Amino acid sequence: MDTKWRSRIGVIAWLVLFAYGVSGVLSALVNDRDYLQQNYFETSQFQGTIGEFSDYLNMFEVSYQTKEEMIKKISITQEEIDEHRYRYGNLTDQITNIEQRYNHKIEEAEANNNTKAADAYKKERDEKIADITKNFESDEHVKAKIVKEKEKHIDKYLKQLEAYRDDYESYEEAFAYFLRDTETGEIYTNLSTKDSNLVDEFINDKTMHFIQTYPTKDHTYLSLINRPLFWQYDEDIDFSLNGHLFEGQIAVSKNTPATNRIMLDYHSYQSERISFWIYTLGALVALVVSMFIGKKFGLTAKIAPAKWQTTYNKIPFDLAILLLFISILTALGITSESSPHVYYNPDDIVFFLFWLTIVYGLTWLQCKYMYNRVKMYPFDRKVWENTLLYKVLNMFRNAFLNRKLGTQVFFILIIFFANGLFLGLAGLEEGFLIIFFPLFFLIGIPLFFISIKKLGDFNKIMLHTRAIADGRYEPDLPVKGKSVFAKHAEDINKMKHGVKQSQTAQAKSERLKTELITNVSHDLRTPLTSIITYSELLKNPELTEDERGAYLEIIDRKSKRLKVLIDDLFEASKMASGSIELLKEKVDIVQLLQQSLAEYNESMQESGIQFRVTNPEKPVYALVDGQKLWRVFENLIGNMLKYSLPNTRAFINVKEEHNQIVITFKNISKYELSENSDELFERFKRGDESRHTEGSGLGLAIAKSIIDLHEGALDIEVDGDLFKVTIRLATLSQVR
Numbered sequence: 001m002d003t004k005w006r007s008r009i010g011v012i013a014w015l016v017l018f019a020y021g022v023s024g025v026l027s028a029l030v031n032d033r034d035y036l037q038q039n040y041f042e043t044s045q046f047q048g049t050i051g052e053f054s055d056y057l058n059m060f061e062v063s064y065q066t067k068e069e070m071i072k073k074i075s076i077t078q079e080e081i082d083e084h085r086y087r088y089g090n091l092t093d094q095i096t097n098i099e100q101r102y103n104h105k106i107e108e109a110e111a112n113n114n115t116k117a118a119d120a121y122k123k124e125r126d127e128k129i130a131d132i133t134k135n136f137e138s139d140e141h142v143k144a145k146i147v148k149e150k151e152k153h154i155d156k157y158l159k160q161l162e163a164y165r166d167d168y169e170s171y172e173e174a175f176a177y178f179l180r181d182t183e184t185g186e187i188y189t190n191l192s193t194k195d196s197n198l199v200d201e202f203i204n205d206k207t208m209h210f211i212q213t214y215p216t217k218d219h220t221y222l223s224l225i226n227r228p229l230f231w232q233y234d235e236d237i238d239f240s241l242n243g244h245l246f247e248g249q250i251a252v253s254k255n256t257p258a259t260n261r262i263m264l265d266y267h268s269y270q271s272e273r274i275s276f277w278i279y280t281l282g283a284l285v286a287l288v289v290s291m292f293i294g295k296k297f298g299l300t301a302k303i304a305p306a307k308w309q310t311t312y313n314k315i316p317f318d319l320a321i322l323l324l325f326i327s328i329l330t331a332l333g334i335t336s337e338s339s340p341h342v343y344y345n346p347d348d349i350v351f352f353l354f355w356l357t358i359v360y361g362l363t364w365l366q367c368k369y370m371y372n373r374v375k376m377y378p379f380d381r382k383v384w385e386n387t388l389l390y391k392v393l394n395m396f397r398n399a400f401l402n403r404k405l406g407t408q409v410f411f412i413l414i415i416f417f418a419n420g421l422f423l424g425l426a427g428l429e430e431g432f433l434i435i436f437f438p439l440f441f442l443i444g445i446p447l448f449f450i451s452i453k454k455l456g457d458f459n460k461i462m463l464h465t466r467a468i469a470d471g472r473y474e475p476d477l478p479v480k481g482k483s484v485f486a487k488h489a490e491d492i493n494k495m496k497h498g499v500k501q502s503q504t505a506q507a508k509s510e511r512l513k514t515e516l517i518t519n520v521s522h523d524l525r526t527p528l529t530s531i532i533t534y535s536e537l538l539k540n541p542e543l544t545e546d547e548r549g550a551y552l553e554i555i556d557r558k559s560k561r562l563k564v565l566i567d568d569l570f571e572a573s574k575m576a577s578g579s580i581e582l583l584k585e586k587v588d589i590v591q592l593l594q595q596s597l598a599e600y601n602e603s604m605q606e607s608g609i610q611f612r613v614t615n616p617e618k619p620v621y622a623l624v625d626g627q628k629l630w631r632v633f634e635n636l637i638g639n640m641l642k643y644s645l646p647n648t649r650a651f652i653n654v655k656e657e658h659n660q661i662v663i664t665f666k667n668i669s670k671y672e673l674s675e676n677s678d679e680l681f682e683r684f685k686r687g688d689e690s691r692h693t694e695g696s697g698l699g700l701a702i703a704k705s706i707i708d709l710h711e712g713a714l715d716i717e718v719d720g721d722l723f724k725v726t727i728r729l730a731t732l733s734q735v736r
Contacts, residue, residue, distance in 0.1 A: 016353060018290040019360035024283015026332065028276075035276040040269040041210040041252070049262065050212065050250060053175055056168040058224040059161065061188055062181075062244075070154045074147055081142045084135075091136045098128050173258035176203055179214075179248035182221060188246070199249065208251040209263070221245035312369040313376075316388035324370055327363040334359055412451060419444045454483075461489055468496050524565055527558035534558075582625040582709055586732060589622055589629075589661055590615045590654055596633035597652075600641065609644045609667070615654035620661055621732040624710055632703040632714075636665045636725055639700070645670040645721070656731060663727040673718045700725075 037043050065073075088094050102125040109118035134141045178189040178199045187194045191202045203211055214222040223245055253259055312320070334356055384390055419440055460477065467474045473496060477489040534551040537543070543551070597604075597613065604611055640650045650667040700716070707714040707727055717724040 012357075014290055014293055015361050015364075016357045017286050018294065018364075019357045020353060021283045021285075021287025021290050022360060023331075023334070023356055024280050025287055028280040028283075035273045040266040043269065045265070045269070046262075049265075050175075053171040053250070054222065054224060056164065056171055057177065057188070060165065060168050062224055067154055067158060071147075071151060074150050076143050076146050078139075080146055081139050084142050084146055091133065094132045095129055098125060098132065170258045170261075173256050174253060174262055175250055176208065176253050177248065177250045178203065179222065179246040179250075182245045182247055184244070189248075203249050203251045207254055209254055209259070209266075211249055211251040213249050214247050221247055222250075309369055309372055313373055316386055316391065317373075317383055318387040318389050320366070320370060320373070324363070324366040327359065327366055331359050331363050412447060415443055415447055457489075461492055464489075464492055464496075468492070468499060473500065524562065527562040527565070530558040531555050531562070580628070580709060582628060584623050584625055586621055587624050587626045587629070588619040589624075589663070589729070590620050592626060592630060593633055593652070593654060593663070596630055596637060599634070600637050603641055607641050607644070608646050609641065610649045611640075611652065612649055613652045616656070620654060620656060622661055622729050623732055624729065625706075628706045628709070632706050632727070635700070635703045640665065640667045643667070643669050643671060643723070659731050661727075661729045661731055663729075665725040667723055669721050669723045673721065673723060 040046055088097065102121050106118050106121045106125075109115075109121060135145075172190055176190060178187070178191055178196070180187050180196070187196075191199065193199075193202070205211070212219065214220070252262055315323075334352075464474055464477055476493045476496070479486050479490045479493070534555045538548060538551050538555075593613075593615065597611070637652075644650055644667040648668040651664070652666075653662075653664045655662050704714045707729070710729060712727065712729040714728075715726045717726070
């Protein structure tokens, strides 16, 4: 046998030893404490035997009544008369019921020409009708019937009581008793004397195995509650002497055959008591040894490997607690049944230890993993979200996220379940057909077809959704009514159009990216090519000074042009990434615009463009970054100078409108403009598609980015050759 199997056998043997030890110790705590008594007569089992004898004594001696005595005590109330009279309805209902029962029999007999049988049925019918009629005419007639019913109950009670007489006589032979009713003083005894002074001669330690006296410090007066052994007949039988107390003695006689049964229990108890203590002490030793061995050789880790902890943690927390609780209850239940008599039979021992080991092993595993789980994960919302109860509640919550749909489905399920329930009940009771048929035909069938139609609508929506996922665009789903499915169909249609727009925008973005790469390459390569070309020409030693100066001037101009392109590209990238920090301060927009215009005063004079500037006389303040906003004005004014049609007017207007500062720039373009004004914001996009101008194509993109950083808006409008830019910024008061 290899080491692996020896290890497994050792773990199983240790687990058996541990299970035996724990069960034995728990058995001593949860089992009947009778085994702690010195002898059988002090146990609850024997007290139960005395209690059973007391009940028999009460029924056969103390409160025993003959049939005649019971009949004499029969009393009938008006309520009983009315209950008997109206038991099957009023007089008309009862007569109708009798006639219906006999009419079929009479008609069948007459059809068979059996006149004698028909007459007999008629006679029997008429007698019953007369009897029922008399019930409603005479209380005495009803009383006589009730008395007969109660006499039958008494006969049945006495018959069943006699079935216990043999047991009572056996007890009476085994026990000697002398009892006196504390209220009436009447003596009840099976001794040959009723003189209380002579009782000690009959009941003493020499003649009795055991003597119990009432009352003592351990036992109060003997209470013989007068109750029938058959509770179903106590309403019709009058039991007297209810709840009297008795004093005296009950003893176990010596040398009587009936006593042997009690003494057999006595000796059996003594053997079981010895076995119990041997078992308990052996279990205590086994528990100590198993704990020592388990700790020394680390067997607990082998029984509960750490690799299973992750799997156990996946069990919902409340379900894990429930399983642990069930395992503990099962272990305690098996332990409570582990009385010593189990160990008299070797087969019982093997079977018991087999199940005990399995149950205790599973309980130990769960306790170990639960302890680790609680220690590793604190009680927080995640623990609650890991419970089965939370998942069930969340399931119902999700079912009613759309209350209308959840309520409809819930209502449909109730109708279908109700139809099934009433159909099943109709098989047992025809009266339920009255409920089933209206429910089925008026509600069930229409609801069935409505559900089929709704299911069809849902399937159409599912197929439409799958088509969108596959990139196919089916015609719009029909939207009828205001149902959940209609709303869902409308949402699917909107989603489809949204996907189309997104794909169109994506295609446009890809096109603009391609143009961007092309434009960047073109704009950077042109000045760079000139610089390289004229640098090579400068290497010619035969160049004249005038030629050399001209070449250097070209290189200088192209270098500056390249620097402007690179600076603008770098600034546009920073703007787009949002890495620019604004240094906002209170700025007069009118004054800032005037300063920007002053920078271009000379260029404006030379351009031939007539600038018309309109602004308020009072300052217009905003919380902005003056440097960045000056750059916006610079770009827009520069564009006007570059792209305006010569000898035209350009308009710049500043005004306050609805807590906003509105700045507009309008000019007539000398180039044909694209109808899609949004593309003018793209990087390296110019109104001059031929790209003959000196602009970088980044001015508007940079300007829009700066305004966006200020949480404002920059919009472009194109109307033929009219080019209009509108800037909206929050006023200082609005910002505050």
